[in-house]
Amino acid sequence: MLQTASLNAKERIIEAAVSLFNTKGFAGTSVRSIAQKANVNVAHISYYFNGKSGLLEYLVAWFYEGYLKVMERTCLSQDGLNARQSLSRLILDILNYQQEQRQLARFVYREVTLDSVLIREVMTTYLTKEKFYLSSLLEEGMKKGSFRKIPVAHFIIQLKSLLTMPYLHPQYMTEVLYLQPHESYFVKQYYHEMEIWLDFMLKENGPALSYV
CATH class of the missing domain: 1.10.357.10 (Tetracycline Repressor, domain 2)
Structure with missing residues (x-):
């Protein structure tokens, strides 16, 4: 995988979500924790994926x-x-x-x-x-x-x-x-x-x- 610093916001969200979903499960992972790990604003997740459910469908x-x-x-x-x-x-x-x-x-x-x-x-x-x-x-x-x-x-x-x-x-x-x-x-x-x-x-x- 690419170094997180070299990824754009969307790519960082994807990488963070996959990591958290694997360790905490989909239900146990909050949008806020994904945003924090990806170093983006929570609004980015809504913008790119229309929320956590949209992110799941995308992945x-x-x-x-x-x-x-x-x-x-x-x-x-x-x-x-x-x-x-x-x-x-x-x-x-x-x-x-x-x-x-x-x-x-x-x-x-x-x-x-x-x-x-x-x-x-x-x-x-x-x-x-x-x-x-x-x-x-x-x-x-x-x-x-x-x-x-x-x-x-x-x-x-x-x-x-x-x-x-x-x-x-x-x-x-x-x-x-x-x-x-x-x-x-x-x-x-x-x-x-x-x-x-x-x-x-x-x-x-x-x-x-x-x-x-």
């Missing part, structure tokens, strides 16, 4: 707009890659994106577990599109024989769990497992392990998957 949309751009870049520009290669590239790109936006990713992934009007809109606007991209890759792989037949919805559950775990629970990763998900070498090692998991799950000699 969630900002994260998922970037997330979907990563998916679109891989899924819509195949560059001669087959479904398996595209899925591998997509996983690495998502891991890198989450690593770059790790504080925002943690906050957004926590918020998505709640039931609210905003999150229902996120499900419809962003996560349904995410499902489309992932399902399309998996169905293409099965159609062309690159992947064995798999229950797509269950596979997506497992894939998303593996992708989000390090960034949803970084404190657990650091203090219990002694891993450093914020380090670039972690992404490389974790991606390698996910590649092994993909081969195990998608190849013809992988485990038998029940549809019952």
Whole structure:
């Protein structure tokens, strides 16, 4: 992240809000505390975001707009890659994106577990599109024989769990497992392990998957 002194008022508000939302939670963070940490007037938050709720909407949309751009870049520009290669590239790109936006990713992934009007809109606007991209890759792989037949919805559950775990629970990763998900070498090692998991799950000699 940039040094706070080099950021403009809007950027400082965003950085301060993400930090406070992660440590105190959205409900436990006041507009005044965000303004104080960002070294701006409270009125700036109303001006740029129309209050704390508007700031929340902005952060969630900002994260998922970037997330979907990563998916679109891989899924819509195949560059001669087959479904398996595209899925591998997509996983690495998502891991890198989450690593770059790790504080925002943690906050957004926590918020998505709640039931609210905003999150229902996120499900419809962003996560349904995410499902489309992932399902399309998996169905293409099965159609062309690159992947064995798999229950797509269950596979997506497992894939998303593996992708989000390090960034949803970084404190657990650091203090219990002694891993450093914020380090670039972690992404490389974790991606390698996910590649092994993909081969195990998608190849013809992988485990038998029940549809019952």
